[in-house]
Amino acid sequence: MTDFIAKAVLKRDVFSETQKGYLAGEPDKVVIRRVVTASPIWTRPLAWILARREIAALRAVKGIEGTPQLINTDKDGLERTWTEGAPLHLARPSSREFYKDAFRLLRQLRRAGITHNDLAKPQNWLMTPEGRASVIDFQLASRHRRRGALYRFMAYEDFRHLLKQMRSFAPDLMTPTGKRILARRSLPSRIWMATGKKVYNLITRGIFNWSDGEGTGDRLQHEGEIITAALQKVPGVRDVALTLYPLPRKGVGLYAFVEADGDISAQLRASQDNLENGARADLVQQVAALPRTAEGEVRHDLLSLVAMNQIPDLTAIIERDPALAAIVSPIIAGRLNFTDRRISRLETATNA
Structure with missing residues (x-):
């Protein structure tokens, strides 16, 4: 198989690590690689079941516009085409x-x-x-x-x-x-929501400590209110927005964006000491203004991209809106997380 050169990690959970990169000799062609063997040993049997489902489905949708196309499979996982969007x-x-x-x-x-x-x-x-x-x-x-x-x-x-x-x-x-x-809802759907969905949530969130989406919502739910309340007590704070980002080794961090005037960064950091249940924001960034929708709702989607250092994706969005760019660009410039990936054992072996 042609060597895969990883450039960034897009997602990681207990079932795989999803990397973005290219095949050796084709640097202009973006490829996605799902590394199943990056999952913990105890989840790997289920991880391979999910991977085989994906492989079978991708083979079936070959040639359908709007679907990823399977490129390769090997003992570590699979590679597919990248979808721009x-x-x-x-x-x-x-x-x-x-x-x-x-x-x-x-x-x-x-x-x-x-x-x-x-x-x-x-x-x-x-x-x-x-x-x-x-x-x-x-x-x-x-x-x-x-x-x-x-x-x-x-x-x-x-x-x-x-x-x-x-x-x-x-x-x-x-x-x-x-x-x-x-x-x-259809009858089977109502039955699923009343029975199977609860079992699914028990297994994924309880046993695997993993939630739908990015699998990282639990910490935000458990610590979010405590952190927000502590930050809002600091004089001068107008609003607080919390989001998540992957930590370099494992788990997720909590990133707090605090809307306030003047330099109160020291007070913001101090507000996180000795909170209930060990709650604490890993990163606290003071901003002059939070991005909002026309209805005044905070754009957590944009702040999540800042927190995860997904700047190319974020830039592609805000460059179409000069007013939004004026608010978000200073936040990007002052961001506190500069990495969205970790070096896995597989990458280390490949690059050695």
Whole structure:
């Protein structure tokens, strides 16, 4: 197999590490590598089950526009093509053309016998620079050789989840039929939410200490209120926003953005000493203003990109909005985390 040169780690959890890089000799072609053997030994059997599901699904969607294409597999994991685009919670698509293309993509997946099963997450949908729809992350996807009741239910749920994305980002495009579909879950879905979903959450969040999304929400839930309250007590603080970022070795850190005037950085740091239950923000950055939506809501999506040092992705978003750039650019310049990756044993061996 052609050597893979990793440039950054996009995501890590108990099931794999997802790296962004390129194949030797092709530096201009971006490739994604999922390293299953970077997972802990105790989760690796399940990690390989998820990886094999992804491999099977990617083989089935070969040639479908808007899906990743499988490149290679080996004893450590798999490599696939990179999809250029912004996740829906950042792109916020509102055009009819985007959703028309997204429904086209779902129809093609159905014809290939594939249900994605994880399209409720807006980060699994991308809007490409051309305004087209793409989907990523096929770890939970199913390949159906028969179009029975289970297939029809899963395909219907994929459809419902796309409608939910439309309702979130383009509610004016919702038809009466779409609204009726979202207003009432199917019977299997209601049963799942009442039974299977609870078991799923117990296993992933309790046993694996992993949550949906980036698998890192628990610390924010447990410590967030304590940290926010302590920071808001500092004189001069107007608002506080917390987000997460990967720590260099393991786990996640809490990054606090504090909106205030004057230099009160010392007081902010001191406010984190001796908090209840050992709560503490790992990084505290004072900012002149927090980015907000037109309705005044803090743009946590942008702050998360700052915290994770995903500056190229962030720059591509704010350069289209000069007013937003004026607020976010100073935050980027003053950021406190300058790494979004760790060197794994596999990378060390490859680069030695």
